[in-house]
Amino acid sequence: MSETTRPRTLPRYSASERSNHWVVAITFILLALSGLAFYHPAFFFLSDLLGGGYWARVLHPYIGVVFFVCFAVLALRLARHNAWEAKDAQWLKHFPDVLANREEHLPEVGRYNALQKALFYVLVLSAVGLLLSGIGLWRAWFSLPVGVVRAAALVHAACAFVAITSIIVHIYAAIWVKGSVRAMTRGDVTWGWAWRHHRAWFRQMVKGANE
Ligand code: HEM
Numbered sequence: 001m002s003e004t005t006r007p008r009t010l011p012r013y014s015a016s017e018r019s020n021h022w023v024v025a026i027t028f029i030l031l032a033l034s035g036l037a038f039y040h041p042a043f044f045f046l047s048d049l050l051g052g053g054y055w056a057r058v059l060h061p062y063i064g065v066v067f068f069v070c071f072a073v074l075a076l077r078l079a080r081h082n083a084w085e086a087k088d089a090q091w092l093k094h095f096p097d098v099l100a101n102r103e104e105h106l107p108e109v110g111r112y113n114a115l116q117k118a119l120f121y122v123l124v125l126s127a128v129g130l131l132l133s134g135i136g137l138w139r140a141w142f143s144l145p146v147g148v149v150r151a152a153a154l155v156h157a158a159c160a161f162v163a164i165t166s167i168i169v170h171i172y173a174a175i176w177v178k179g180s181v182r183a184m185t186r187g188d189v190t191w192g193w194a195w196r197h198h199r200a201w202f203r204q205m206v207k208g209a210n211e
Pocket of ligand 1: 012025026028074078082112120167170174182
C-alpha cells in the first residue's frame with residue numbers, strides 16, 4: 001500500500017501497555033488451562049502444559065501471583081477510562097442495535113463502550129476473588145482451618161468460571177469487531193474504526209491533535 005492510500009491511524013495503546021496486556025493474557029490462559037486440569041480428570045491432560053500434574057500444582061499459584069500483579073497494574077492504568085457514565089446505561093439499552101450492526105442509533109461511545117466497562121469491573125472483582133481464595137488454597141505457604149480451605153475452593157471455582165466466561169466474551173468481541181486486535185498488537189487503530197465504534201473518543205483525539 002502506498003503512503004497516500006494507507007489509512008490514517010490513532011494511537012490507542014503504548015508498547016508498555018501492550019506488553020502488560022499480553023503478559024496478563026498469557027498467564028491467564030496458563031492458569032485457566034492448568035486450573036481446568038485440577039478441576040476434572042477429563043481435563044487432566046492439560047497439566048502437561050506446565051510439565052505434568054506435580055509441576056502444574058507447584059507452578060499454578062506462582063503464575064497466579066504474576067497474573068494478579070500484572071493485571072492490577074493494567075487495571076490501574078486503564079481505570080480512569082472505564083468510569084461509568086449515564087450514556088453507558090443508554091448504550092446498554094440499545095444493545096440489540098449493537099448486535100444488529102445498527103450503530104447509528106447508539107449514543108456516541110468514548111474510549112470504551114458499556115460492555116467493555118462492565119467486563120472490566122467483572123474482571124477486577126473476579127481477580128480479587130481468585131487471589132484471596134487462591135491464598136486460602138495455597139497450603140505450601142498458608143495453613144488455614146479446613147472449613148476455610150473448603151469455602152476457598154468453592155469461591156475459587158466460582159470466580160474462575162466468571163473470569164473464563166468473561167474472557168471468552170472479551171476474545172470473541174475483539175475478533176468480531178474487525179480492526180480491534182491491531183490495537184493490542186500494533187498499538188493503533190484506523191480513523192474508520194474509531195469513527196464507527198468510539199466516535200466520542202475519535203472526536204476528542206482528533207481535536208487534541210489539531211489544537
Ligand atoms: C488471547 C486473548 C486476548 C485477546 C485476543 C485480547 C484482545 C484485546 C484487545 C484487542 C483489546 C483492545 C480493545 C479496545 O481497545 O477497544 C483488549 C483490551 C483489554 N484486555 Fe484483552 N485480550 C485477551 C486476553 C485478555 C485477558 C486474559 C485479560 C484479563 C484477564 C484481558 C484484559 C483486557 C483489558 C483490561 C483491556 C482494556 C479494556 C478496558 O479497560 O475496558 N485481555 N484486549
